[in-house]
Structures are given as structure tokens and as C-alpha cells.
Amino acid sequence: MPKYMIDGNPDTGWSTEPGKTTNQYIIVALPRGQTYSINKVRLNPFSPSRNYDDDSIKDFEVRVSTTDANPASFTTVYRGTTPKQNAFFDFTFSPVQAKYVMLFVVNNYGGNWVEGREFEVYQACGNTPPPGNPTVPPPPPPPGASPTTAAGGPCSGIPANINMTVSPTNCAKAGSTFVFEASGFNPGERVGAYATGPDGQVYGASFQLIADQNGAIRNPNGVTLNTQTGTPPGIYALTMEGVTSHKKAIGYIKLLAP
Numbered sequence: 536m537p538k539y540m541i542d543g544n545p546d547t548g549w550s551t552e553p554g555k556t557t558n559q560y561i562i563v564a565l566p567r568g569q570t571y572s573i574n575k576v577r578l579n580p581f582s583p584s585r586n587y588d589d590d591s592i593k594d595f596e597v598r599v600s601t602t603d604a605n606p607a608s609f610t611t612v613y614r615g616t617t618p619k620q621n622a623f624f625d626f627t628f629s630p631v632q633a634k635y636v637m638l639f640v641v642n643n644y645g646g647n648w649v650e651g652r653e654f655e656v657y658q659a660c661g662n663t664p665p666p667g668n669p670t671v672p673p674p675p676p677p678p679g680a681s682p683t684t685a686a687g688g689p690c691s692g693i694p695a696n697i698n699m700t701v702s703p704t705n706c707a708k709a710g711s712t713f714v715f716e717a718s719g720f721n722p723g724e725r726v727g728a729y730a731t732g733p734d735g736q737v738y739g740a741s742f743q744l745i746a747d748q749n750g751a752i753r754n755p756n757g758v759t760l761n762t763q764t765g766t767p768p769g770i771y772a773l774t775m776e777g778v779t780s781h782k783k784a785i786g787y788i789k790l791l792a793p
């Protein structure tokens with residue numbers, strides 16, 4: 536059963552029907568139907584059936600989909616070969632976005648089935664916050680972005696923050712740095728962060744934060760948004776979301792022309 540490839544138990548496994556020994560696959564839906572940046576899989580390719588070592592996975596591909604689980608929606612991001620051993624092997628690749636991950640088995644070691652024990656998918660590194668002040672990379676200038684038209688003063692029109700404070704100001708010229716602190720999460724939970732530009736484009740942050748015992752992200756662990764003089768003016772949002780609670784905090788800034 537395919538589910539025995541992801542049950543965390545290396546003693547259980549997956550087997551195809553007899554004779555189906557090439558181009559077999561299983562598809563894993565990542566948690567909560569969300570898209571993740573992944574960069575590693577771990578595979579125990581060894582047949583769980585005694586004396587059927589030749590059923591073990593040999594050549595394989597990792598394929599990903601960001602849309603649906605239709606096999607035609609997948610793109611190959613890694614090709615590898617596993618030894619005929621009862622052990623876990625890690626395969627690392629450049630981070631890619633994935634909602635579904637396919638383990639595509641090209642062939643086995645000559646047996647009449649394809650069998651394997653365990654398949655795990657890993658989120659791209661940087662899941663733990665780096666020391667000090669994590670930084671969201673400055674959004675690149677999007678093509679055709681139109682500056683927000685100010686009405687009633689250059690700093691007007693900024694939406695109210697939700698469970699978020701911005702310092703030293705929420706309105707400044709491009710090239711300024713903004714620091715966001717948030718609250719309202721579960722104590723100790725992991726919190727993801729991403730920025731949204733004036734064109735609605737999302738700029739993901741490549742890290743997650745850990746809320747403190749009060750469920751807050753406070754300095755010196757707040758999120759820094761460094762803008763550049765070439766960053767398009769407009770209103771930007773920084774969203775943090777608790778991985779467990781799904782509680783959101785949103786902070787807004789307005790970037791003025793330099």
C-alpha cells in the first residue's frame with residue numbers, strides 16, 4: 536500500500552502489482568493542501584519483503600506539482616539512484632515549490648515487483664530562524680508596477696495593522712528599513728512570514744520564526760524589511776502566520792519615491 540511509504544515505519548512498505556516494475560509512482564500531498572519550498576527527500580528504497588531484495592527501488596525521479604495531483608501536472612526536479620540497501624538515503628536539490636510530490640520509480644533491481652519502505656519530503660532549509668534579525672529580501676521591481684496615488688498626504692491610505700507593530704515608522708522613502716513585531720500566536724509555535732508588494736505579488740521569506748512564550752515575535756527577533764531606492768513605491772504588507780494556529784498578523788508600510 537502506498538501509505539506504508541509515508542507511515543514513518545521502515546519495516547512497512549509499498550509494493551506494486553506483479554510485473555509492474557518500471558515507471559511506477561506514488562504521489563504525496565503536502566500538509567494542509569499548501570505549497571511548500573522543498574529541497575530534500577529521504578528514501579529507504581529497500582524491499583520490505585524478505586528474500587525479495589531485487590524488488591528494491593533503483594533509479595527514481597522526484598517530480599513536483601504546484602497545482603493538482605494529475606500525473607501530467609508534475610515536473611521532474613531530481614533524478615537519482617538508490618543502493619540496494621535497507622537504509623535511509625538523502626537526496627538534496629535546489630529548492631522548488633511543491634504542493635504534491637511524486638516519487639517516480641524508473642526501475643528496480645530486477646525483481647517482479649517494485650517495493651520500497653519509506654519516502655519523506657523536507658521543507659527547504661532555513662526553517663529555523665537565523666540568529667539575530669531575520670531579513671526579508673527586498674522585492675525586485677515588478678514590471679509595470681504603478682505607484683500608489685497618494686490622496687490627502689504622502690503617508691495616507693495605509694491600512695490598519697493587525698497584531699503587528701512597525702518601527703521606526705510605517706511610511707518612508709524607498710531605501711528605508713522597517714522592522715515588524717507581531718503577537719497573537721500560540722506560545723512557542725513556528726511562524727512563517729512573507730511580504731506582499733503593491734502589485735499583489737507575494738515575496739516569500741525563506742525562513743520561519745519561533746513565537747516566544749507569550750506568542751509574540753519581538754525584537755531582536757522581529758522581521759526586517761530592507762527596501763532599496765529602486766524598490767517601487769506603494770503599500771507593502773508583511774504577513775506572519777502561525778504554522779499551527781493559522782493566526783495571522785499583518786503589518787503595512789508605505790514606501791515613498793526616494
Ligand SMILES: [Ca+2]
Nearest residue numbers: 539544547652
Ligand atoms: Ca514504511
